Amino acid sequence: MNQLTHRFEYDMLGERKVPYAAYYGVQTLRATESLQATGAPLSSFPSFVTALATVKQAAAEANADIGLLSSARRDAIVVACTEIRDGRLHGHFVVDVVQGGAGFATNANANEVICNRALELMGHERGEYSHLHPNKHVDLSQSSSGVHSIALRIAAAFAAKELEEAMDGLAAAFLSKSLEFARVVKLGRDALQDETPITLGQEFETFRATLKSDRDHLLETCHQLRHILFDPTLFPAETEDATKFIAKATDTMNRVTGLNLKASTDTVGGRQDCGALVLVSGVLKHIAIRLSKISNDLRLLSSGPRSGFGEINLPPTQSALAITPGKIYPAVPEFANQVAFEVIGNDVTISLAAEAGQLQTNAFEPAITKAILRSFSSLTAACNALSAKCIKGITANPDRLLQSIEQSTALAAMLVPYLGFKVSADVASEAHIGNLSVREIILKRALMTEEAFDELLKFDRVVEMTIASQKARGAE
Numbered sequence: 001m002n003q004l005t006h007r008f009e010y011d012m013l014g015e016r017k018v019p020y021a022a023y024y025g026v027q028t029l030r031a032t033e034s035l036q037a038t039g040a041p042l043s044s045f046p047s048f049v050t051a052l053a054t055v056k057q058a059a060a061e062a063n064a065d066i067g068l069l070s071s072a073r074r075d076a077i078v079v080a081c082t083e084i085r086d087g088r089l090h091g092h093f094v095v096d097v098v099q100g101g102a103g104f105a106t107n108a109n110a111n112e113v114i115c116n117r118a119l120e121l122m123g124h125e126r127g128e129y130s131h132l133h134p135n136k137h138v139d140l141s142q143s144s145s146g147v148h149s150i151a152l153r154i155a156a157a158f159a160a161k162e163l164e165e166a167m168d169g170l171a172a173a174f175l176s177k178s179l180e181f182a183r184v185v186k187l188g189r190d191a192l193q194d195e196t197p198i199t200l201g202q203e204f205e206t207f208r209a210t211l212k213s214d215r216d217h218l219l220e221t222c223h224q225l226r227h228i229l230f231d232p233t234l235f236p237a238e239t240e241d242a243t244k245f246i247a248k249a250t251d252t253m254n255r256v257t258g259l260n261l262k263a264s265t266d267t268v269g270g271r272q273d274c275g276a277l278v279l280v281s282g283v284l285k286h287i288a289i290r291l292s293k294i295s296n297d298l299r300l301l302s303s304g305p306r307s308g309f310g311e312i313n314l315p316p317t318q319s320a321l322a323i324t325p326g327k328i329y330p331a332v333p334e335f336a337n338q339v340a341f342e343v344i345g346n347d348v349t350i351s352l353a354a355e356a357g358q359l360q361t362n363a364f365e366p367a368i369t370k371a372i373l374r375s376f377s378s379l380t381a382a383c384n385a386l387s388a389k390c391i392k393g394i395t396a397n398p399d400r401l402l403q404s405i406e407q408s409t410a411l412a413a414m415l416v417p418y419l420g421f422k423v424s425a426d427v428a429s430e431a432h433i434g435n436l437s438v439r440e441i442i443l444k445r446a447l448m449t450e451e452a453f454d455e456l457l458k459f460d461r462v463v464e465m466t467i468a469s470q471k472a473r474g475a476e
Helices: 026-034 046-065 071-085 104-121 134-138 144-180 200-226 239-257 275-301 331-355 365-389 398-407 409-419 421-434 438-444 450-456 460-474
Strands: 006-011 014-019 185-190 193-199
Touching: 006 026, 014 026, 026 104, 046 071, 046 104, 046 144, 046 239, 046 365, 071 104, 071 134, 104 134, 104 144, 144 200, 144 239, 144 275, 144 365, 185 200, 185 398, 193 200, 193 409, 200 275, 275 331, 275 365, 331 365, 409 421, 409 438, 409 450, 421 438, 438 450
Parallel strands: none
Antiparallel strands: 006 014, 185 193
């Protein structure tokens, strides 16, 4: 019965029983027993698992190319890696993403899963390592830190593409609302105090422009992730083989990923430097802060329904457990706010982990892996939620907006071209002190006819400026 449920494997620490059904082996088993701190296994980061398989496939093809690996072993490894890249066997990547050893447990987990699946493809049982060995063959010509580092950069590059698409979708939603609200006039605000009128379209266009700027910055910064390093010190006496290995492995990864990866020539600094990841994390933090600010604005503009701003209505996404009619929780913007808090915290983690590296290897890259991939996935989810569940369903309250304008003393600023600064300032002061509207003061003092004042409230110039800006943007 024991032989049906377990197999025996050996490492430097001795013999262990490994579940027979498992594709991982003894080194992975030991790692799960000692390094399970965060409850986030590798399988919870599918892009990272896929990237690990990509690196292993590239190494196998390169090793075969320089005569270090037989074609039969290469082919079996390549098929196993292809299956993993297609989403199979991810459940066997069980080690915690955060670990000591600069990614040793991650690399061992990948080696064992790939090896045992390749053994099956070669017609052998899992664990029959005399035919194909996880360390001698699957891990040939590689280092744990090198594999981990390259896989992280590949996973982050793909995560960046997903975030860019989500940001594009959110920007498109804001653009649609900007066009829809081009003629809807509202008060502007400075330090939460009434300011001269703008259009709601201008406000939503600002949100769009902010996202576009941040998306472009992300795209530019993430190009630095494409500089990768295979450790050539594994070929101490065979420089030509090292050059061939690196070239072939890089070509294979580019063919598989389409990322245009570049092999770094900085063989010392490249093994220890996490600078590109720090820069990318900084951009993610910047995006998070902007997204949170937009969410704050949406919550404020929709506050009420009677006693707040009440200028826009957010679509309901969940029922409120309250007796207040019309109460709509701004649940999606609040979700985006909390994502921002997480991303800002992740940036601190990444900064500390990058700083704490010593000499030629950064042992804390696993912490960076968890933090930066979580930041990417959370921001992507926030952008998609805002776009689909919030922005597209927003409506305006034009009557409330016009009422706010008429009641505001800021309206007096628009009288300056007609009445001069001093008279306009007197009107504003009298309206404020007497708790009257600007209209009432204007008519009481016969400074303008009611028809002329109504014509002023059409805000033709404000609307014209919004539409002209939209036309100019469309021509970009």
